[in-house]
Amino acid sequence: MKNETKFKKSNKFFDFINENREFPAALLMIIGVFLLIIIATKGFSTPPYSARAIKIGSFEIAWYAIFILTGIVFAAIMGLYESRKIGLSKSSLYDGLLIIVPLSILGARLYYVLFDPNKAANYHSIIDVLNFTNGGLAIHGAIIVAFIGTIVFCKVKKVNFWAVADLLVLGFLIGQIVGRWGNFFNQEAHGGVLQTTSVVFKVLPKFIREQMYIHGPEGLNYYHPTFLYESVLNFIALIAFLILRRFKVLKVGDTLAIYLMWYGLMRGLVIEPMRTDPLYIGGFEGVRANILLSLVLLFGGGLILLIFKYTLPVLKKLPYYYDASREDVKREQLVKEKTGNTKAVLFDLDGTILNSAKKIIKRYEITFAKHFPDIELTKEDKIDFIGPTLYQTFAKYSDDEKLIEEAVLTYRENAEITQRKDQAYPGVRQTFRRLKELNIKIGIVTSKSTKAAQLGLEQNKLMDYVDLIIGFEDVIEHKPHPASLEKALDIFNLRSSEVIYVGDHENDVEAAKRIEIMVVGVNYSLRRDKLLAAEPDFMVDNIEEILKLI
Structure with missing residues (x-):
């Protein structure tokens, strides 16, 4: 009896792990990033650390690139676990990654170039623009392009945008958590001078503190590791989302809205004002681009969460993520049983x-033009042609049995000619x-x-x-x-x-x-x-x- 009880408890444990695979996946990612940092710092040896990871002749790979790529891979892994909740197949997920990721990187680069206050001096040709070592990337550009690309992707794949956007948010958070460590090794994306008497200075790990001892805008000094602040805050958001999505709290689409508000608030009002390398709209005398766009994200997320969620029909009918998650588990169980x-x-x-639906509609159009010339078919009418029998379809438009039989005959005669295609x-x-x-x-x-x-x-x-x-x-x-x-x-x-x-x-x-x-x-x-x-x-x-x- 005791063994049986232990077995049941063991089953419950493994069932929990199976239903919540995102958590062990997140834990493995943390371990992976930690190991990568150990390798890059050579076991937390004395800074400064090289920004270059590999050099073979003239060929070089920077730690920045490795951390960015690692973030993308980890985001894809999380996507595999989460995509099953929204009915997105692996093949569709891979298609999305192959399209959205390159476009996001390009968007991040173009955004950086567009608002770089030194763009006149730094970019003289398309080669300069595409040379990622000349300047950098900006996450806001990636966010803009990614969500535009997601809208198109969902339209083509005929999947729910809000569900996929929620999934994309988790990917962005993971990418930002990991990718920011690339800034650490480049000694960039930092804040102003960090006072050695401050609490922050005293609690920072030595390897981070000493890597931030650099020649900055105010000379050789310790500078705020804003990369770390952003990475930690995004990690908190990721864990919060993974937990909240396990309860009947968040509806599909809420993750996107809260992320926009969270990142807009955190980046626009906390991180960006500290940065010493801002991008500008209109040159050095203009408006800080990232602060302005962060406020736009904050406002947009608020509109979705507080207004559109309760007024737009497409959002009002979206289910709780918890319900979608439980349904997925039930379906997995159904597969096991069968x-x-x-x-x-x-x-x-x-x-x-057979890929014949559009041709079927065309045959119906020809038949209606001959036997029902006064009927104007709507797009919805044409879609309704798919599925029912010929008699069922024509009977919706006439009670005349003879006319219906003639229409069926005309359709079949046309089908014999065109069906071979x-x-x-x-x-x-x-x-x-x-x-x-x-x-x-x-x-x-x-x-x-x-x-x-x-x-x-x-x-x-x-x-x-x-x-x-x-x-x-x-x-x-x-x-x-x-x-x-x-x-x-x-x-x-x-x-x-x-x-x-x-x-x-x-x-x-x-x-x-x-x-x-x-x-x-x-x-x-x-x-x-x-x-x-x-x-x-x-x-x-x-x-x-x-x-x-x-």
Whole structure:
């Protein structure tokens, strides 16, 4: 009994670690940074320390670059742990990193050059601008470009901006925490003179204090290590966010708003006034750029948190991060329960396997122009064409059975001509091949006719992998009624728990849920918002990710 109790406690401990992997990850990052500092200082030897880490001939690598790169890597690692909470796949995360990180670095550089009071003397060509050793980087520029890039990225990937922005904030905090140590070795980004009689001077570690004994604006003196102040304050913010996101306190989007307020306040009113190397708008006689922008960030974060959160519909309906986190844990448990138990995967066809949605809309437009010329189709109308049967769609616009039959005939005649151009999405064939290697049956459940479905599969060389097609004519009731899925289960002689269904439409989700089949939605659906609202068990960016659920 005692051993059993210990085992249960052990399980609870590991379950806690699994659900809160960000904390051990953060601990490992702290250890990693500490070890890197030990290496760079040669075991905290007597300062000053070299800014150069590696030199081979004329080739040099600075500690600044190493710390910046380390911050990016650590931010990416944290992103891997946190992205699962918002349904962002690893592939999408990597895509985002490959796009946002270089743009952020470029933005940080351009911001620095733009507001450098000595830009007329320092930058004479594009080479000078892109020479990062000539001057430096400014985090405010990275923030601006990163969030603009994130808006575009989320639009293209069809993921929630506020959730991704929250994730980006954690990455920024980690990057700033680690990257500031590069300033330490460059003996830059410091404040004014630090009095040797001050409390700060006495509590500072000797290796930091002595590295800050430099030739500065006021001669050879000890200077405030503002890099350290900012790094520590950002570390406090990171830990606070990681803790608060474990409770029903922060909603999706709150992390972004609080970060903007926190960083705007901390940088604009605490750190920046201490700095001796400010950037200016309008030259030396102008306004301090970083203080002004920090106040803008503070104001913007306040608007989001205190006003927009309660007035904008898109923000009002966002869930608590805690709820999103718990849902993720439930889904992971669902995968564990089904591991090794899946014996068949059923797929919707159009918009899931075949990239045919836009062509389907075009065929409908041609049909409507002929049979319903007085109807002006909206964008929403056209999106609603995806999923239902032909009869269901045309019946929404007319009660005339003859007219509906004529419209169906026209559509099918046009489809026979154009369907041969329908291409499968990338990775479908490889996924089908792998499923067959695993002895997992493949079925197609579609609102199309069986003949049309077979044609689309054959032209993409997929038919040899498919064990079953349930088409329009095979059932009386169509999705969202589960009749087609039930028929597939009967033919395969399988239980609901042994099957996964993959679709791009909310009808797919409803049909699967009605008979308790695990259902997966695709992020590339034209109806993604409605698909998400139906709450599929999982969302994937591409068909190949289905293999992770097997």
